[in-house]
Amino acid sequence: MNIIVTKDYKELSKKACEYIEEQVKGKPNSVLGLATGSTPLGTYQELEEGYRSGSADYQDVYSLNLDEYVGLDKIDPQSYHFFMNKHLFHSINIDPDHTYIPNGKASDLAYECERYEQLIEEIGPPDLQLLGIGQNGHIGFNEPGTSFDSETHIIDLSASTREANARFFNSIEEVPHQAVTMGIKSILKSKKIVLLASGEEKAEAIKRLLRGEQDESFPASALNKHDHVTLIVDEPAYKQAKL
Numbered sequence: 138m139n140i141i142v143t144k145d146y147k148e149l150s151k152k153a154c155e156y157i158e159e160q161v162k163g164k165p166n167s168v169l170g171l172a173t174g175s176t177p178l179g180t181y182q183e184l185e186e187g188y189r190s191g192s193a194d195y196q197d198v199y200s201l202n203l204d205e206y207v208g209l210d211k212i213d214p215q216s217y218h219f220f221m222n223k224h225l226f227h228s229i230n231i232d233p234d235h236t237y238i239p240n241g242k243a244s245d246l247a248y249e250c251e252r253y254e255q256l257i258e259e260i261g262p263p264d265l266q267l268l269g270i271g272q273n274g275h276i277g278f279n280e281p282g283t284s285f286d287s288e289t290h291i292i293d294l295s296a297s298t299r300e301a302n303a304r305f306f307n308s309i310e311e312v313p314h315q316a317v318t319m320g321i322k323s324i325l326k327s328k329k330i331v332l333l334a335s336g337e338e339k340a341e342a343i344k345r346l347l348r349g350e351q352d353e354s355f356p357a358s359a360l361n362k363h364d365h366v367t368l369i370v371d372e373p374a375y376k377q378a379k380l
């Protein structure tokens with residue numbers, strides 16, 4: 138694993154932006170695997186600024202998002218569709234028809250999972266997959282215990298994930314109990330992976346990841362199986378790993 142330690146979140150976001158821009162400049166029709174959550178917000182802001190100043194062009198880019206809450210409509214402000222439109226897609230010149238996110242409102246969710254996995258085969262796999270990490274080591278919405286062989290599936294969200302994500306909702310009761318997520322195997326199909334971790338609350342997870350184990354009780358440890366992972370981590374998230 139290639140590790141880049143940055144002074145702070147701002148520098149982390151700039152580094153992640155540089156990686157994505159390099160990818161898109163080198164291959165204008167790149168497939169980007171994209172993530173939600175707080176961590177990539179700074180990266181998306183940098184991408185927007187880069188696009189406005191002409192440093193990258195997204196007209197031929199495709200994107201595949203990791204996950205979506207079950208039961209939320211695409212126009213629901215808490216949905217990941219809404220998040221991506223608001224924080225990235227509306228700010229750059231990506232073709233909306235080239236952006237893919239699982240449909241959490243599909244009437245047949247099992248079929249939706251199959252359809253999305255098929256899409257990953259047809260459009261992807263991503264040339265570059267951006268990832269965040271949960272405090273319990275989740276990647277995408279793959280909770281501890283998820284098989285490393287999993288493809289896109291429905292996951293029951295853990296109490297800790299629902300609590301952590303309640304900050305985006307009016308109350309914890311509103312946080313969905315399930316999500317559609319790319320599986321660990323689906324994520325590992327990506328050619329390159331860039332994992333972002335910022336802040337002290339991620340320090341334990343980063344320390345465990347860097348022990349190098351591969352253990353299904355800690356989903357992010359599957360990344361230790363992949364040959365092209367870059368971890369971009371700020372000092373507060375990295376400091377435990379140094380001890």
Ligand SMILES: O=P(O)(O)OC[C@H]1O[C@](O)(CO)[C@@H](O)[C@@H]1O
Pocket residue numbers: 172173174175176177268269270271272275276277278298302
């Ligand atoms: O970046 P955050 O908000 O800490 O979230 C970490 C992870 O949790 C999720 O938001 C899901 O709970 C992921 O999408 C993200 O990678």
